[in-house]
Amino acid sequence: MFGTIAMTLLLSGPAPSAGIKWERSFEEALKKAKATRKPILVDFWADWCGWCHRLDKTTYVDPVVVRKAEEFVAVKVNTEGNRQETEIATRYDVQSLPTILFLSPEGHQVHRLNGFQGPGQFPRTLDQALDVAKRILLLEAAIERNPNDAAALAGLGQHLYEEEFYGESRELLARAIKVDRGEPAASRRLARMLLAIIQNYDRRYGEAEELLNEALGIKPTGEDRAKILFVLGRTYASWGRREDAQKMMQKIVREHAGSVMAQKARETLLALDRKPQQ
Secondary structure, eight states: OHHHHHHHHHHHOSOOOOOOOEESOHHHHHHHHHHHTOOEEEEEEOTTOHHHHHHHHTGGGOHHHHHHHTTSEEEEEETTSSHHHHHHHHHTTOOSSSEEEEEOTTSOEEEEEESOOOTTTHHHHHHHHHHHHHHHHHHHHHHHHOTTOHHHHHHHHHHHHHTTOHHHHHHHHHHHHHTOTTSOHHHHHHHHHHHHHHHHHTTOHHHHHHHHHHHHTSSSOOTTHHHHHHHHHHHHHHHTOHHHHHHHHHHHHHHTTTSHHHHHHHHHHHHHHHSOOO
């Protein structure tokens, strides 16, 4: 009897470890996330990635991780899989493996982890991602209820700016600026400054200058004035308007002598002095 049981166990192999439950495709994960209002956990992997397989064997079967992962809709994306999977990897700029993304049901990046994390660290990452996701889901819900909710548009735009999704951030910030007349002055200035920085990256210097001057004109003036002036000065420097850049940095040094931005302005002035005149 004992020999029969032992032989049965030997032939059947070890019992499979209970791990994270993965959806079959990214599209199915999005649908489920929208239906359940849960954020998405996306594991980007490839056959050759040893650390990806280690995640499967350690982190993703850890009981604490599995329990916390139930707050997410989980899906794996093979970066060398079908066309849809490779397009998803490109969309989210996956350049190394393993990469783990946390997304909102609308597909906005909530949090990003590049590299391996063991079961000791990963639960904290899940907690952090869930905290941010809750805030992002509230912003998305507010925009769904009212597409002209300036505070929600600016909040989501700022988050995506910080996550370096500048295209999506630009669209949201531009929408917010059109309808934010009733918002606090500091929030209105921040939206314009962030959008100006994005326009500066894209060499749309004239648009950046207009946004920054508009921000400087919003009253009452706040502690952010020196930072806005600095961004304007950097815009002039990138634009090739060296004298205007120098004047702006000198203005910061005069008017905000004790601030952090004044030190940055002094350093920029030294760099401008060393730069050959074009």
